[in-house]
Amino acid sequence: MIPRVRRSAIPIVALCLLSAAPAIASGGHNRVVGNCRQSQVKPKEIILACADVNLYVDKIKWQSFGARTATGSGTYVENTCTPNCAAGKYKSYAVSLTLSNAKPCFDRQNDYRKMAVTFTAAAPPPGRKSVSEQLFCPVG
Numbered sequence: 001m002i003p004r005v006r007r008s009a010i011p012i013v014a015l016c017l018l019s020a021a022p023a024i025a026s027g028g029h030n031r032v033v034g035n036c037r038q039s040q041v042k043p044k045e046i047i048l049a050c051a052d053v054n055l056y057v058d059k060i061k062w063q064s065f066g067a068r069t070a071t072g073s074g075t076y077v078e079n080t081c082t083p084n085c086a087a088g089k090y091k092s093y094a095v096s097l098t099l100s101n102a103k104p105c106f107d108r109q110n111d112y113r114k115m116a117v118t119f120t121a122a123a124p125p126p127g128r129k130s131v132s133e134q135l136f137c138p139v140g
Contacts, residue, residue, distance in 0.1 A: 105137030
């Protein structure tokens with residue numbers, strides 16, 4: 001027979017395990033990326049211009065994710081918007097990236113809010129070596 005004190009603790013322990021399930025399911029990560037519509041763990045793409053998708057990082061391969069910072073590499077894609085964004089062409093650049101500055105969002109996830117991008121090959125005009133992008137909470 002289970003003692004009364006322990007029996008009353010069973011529902012509390014079960015509730016704690018259920019609330020930890022999302023973290024367990026995501027591999028224990030406690031940080032995510034607010035990728036326009038929903039927070040994601042280790043996304044393969046991060047859209048930086050949600051309204052028109054004229055700027056994003058694609059084909060991301062993560063070296064680390066979930067700690068204070070996340071590091072990876074991928075392809076920085078931007079629309080030249082010349083002569084206008086509808087008629088512009090997309091240009092791609094190899095990059096390394098570091099995400100940092102995680103803060104809680106409305107969905108109760110700790111979303112990384114800053115992305116430092118370093119161009120590892122050709123850089124976009126006017127020869128930028130790196131850029132810093134602000135990341136936002138999902139809107140959905």
